[in-house]
Amino acid sequence: FVLTPSALRSSIVNTPCRTTAPSRFVTTSSSPWLVRQLTVGGEDPGAVTLQSTWQLVTNVGALVVGALVLAEVVQDWPRGWVNRQLVEAGPSTLGPQAGRGLFAARNIPRDTVIGNFPGVVSSRASWLGRKDSEEAALLARRYTWSLATGDVLDPTLSNGELPDTLIFFGGLLRIPTLLALVNEPRAGMDLNVVAVVSERDVAYVAERDIFAGEELMTDYGPAYDRRHYRL
Ligand SMILES: C[S@@+](CC[C@H](N)C(=O)[O-])C[C@H]1O[C@@H](n2cnc3c(N)ncnc32)[C@H](O)[C@@H]1O
Structure with missing residues (x-):
């Protein structure tokens, strides 16, 4: 005008x-x-x-x-969210070597988006540079997704440990890390969650109707390093 x-x-x-x-x-x-x-x-x-x-x-x-x-x-904003009403953490049904797992707190209908995986996106090189040591990087890799771009999505601290909540901007942004507790099914077991990987996000979606109390299981994909455990 x-x-x-x-x-x-x-x-x-x-x-x-x-x-x-x-x-x-x-x-x-x-x-x-x-x-x-x-x-x-x-x-x-x-x-x-x-x-x-x-x-x-x-x-x-x-x-x-x-x-x-x-x-x-x-x-570059830290990402991730979870529908806290749908899930709760607990000892994995896979046994003590698998640590903690994530469970359905109520029935979850098929195709429900349970949340987006938490963490910060970075290139592999800068990701490695931000870890305190090789051991820290090895630990962090257990929780880190490779994205479609080749970048990584990492919810861990510089020492490689997974906090319950990621805290940014002096507490203004708080992201729960519950989704990082989802384990993989053993060989022959059924998975009930699919991970939909895109350029900057990984969405966890119910692959079928999941009943309250079931442990959530997903496939980490072919790039995941499983040398420290057997499926
Ligand atoms: C994304 S974390 C899942 C949360 C993990 N259970 C914890 O307590 O922190 C992935 C790691 O969980 C363990 N894990 C997942 N699925 C497993 C399985 N089927 N058998 C043994 N360990 C498993 C492995 O140590 C794997 O590197």
């Missing part, structure tokens, strides 16, 4: 309640982002149009740059 000088003059002339003719008449956009002031009366009309067009271009440019920066920040 461009308010041309002639349109502006005509609106001034046709306004019945105007006070004594001002030499300056100022209009201001209602949006704080698009504050625009036109001064008429004695100024070159061409300069007024050029000035407002230039302001429009710079405002749109600032909005585009802001949107790009926001999109980049959101991409």
Whole structure:
């Protein structure tokens, strides 16, 4: 929308309640982002149009740059969520060597999205650089998903341990890590959760109706390192 000088003059002339003719008449956009002031009366009309067009271009440019920066920040934002009403943690039914597992707290209908895997996305190189030691990296790998891009999604701390909650920005963002407790079925056992891996997220979806009390089981995929246990 461009308010041309002639349109502006005509609106001034046709306004019945105007006070004594001002030499300056100022209009201001209602949006704080698009504050625009036109001064008429004695100024070159061409300069007024050029000035407002230039302001429009710079405002749109600032909005585009802001949107790009926001999109980049959101991409690297820590990710993950879980429907806490559907699941609870407990000792795995696979035996003590499997540690803890995640269980259905109520019946979960097929195709229900139970949550998105928690963690931070990074390249493999920067991921390794953020771990305290080789042992820490080995421990972290147990909980780390390889994404479709080749990047990794890791919910562990620099020492490789899995906290119950990931805490960011001084506690403003808290992400529960329950989904990282889902184990794999032994050979011949049924899985009941599918992991849908995309560029930046891994969604855990009920593969069939799951009954309350069943342990959730998924396939970690072909890239997962299983050298420390047998299926
Ligand atoms: C994503 S974590 C699952 C949570 C883990 N059970 C815990 O207590 O922290 C994956 C690890 O769980 C263990 N695990 C998963 N499925 C298993 C299975 N079928 N048999 C033995 N260990 C298993 C392995 O140590 C594996 O690296």
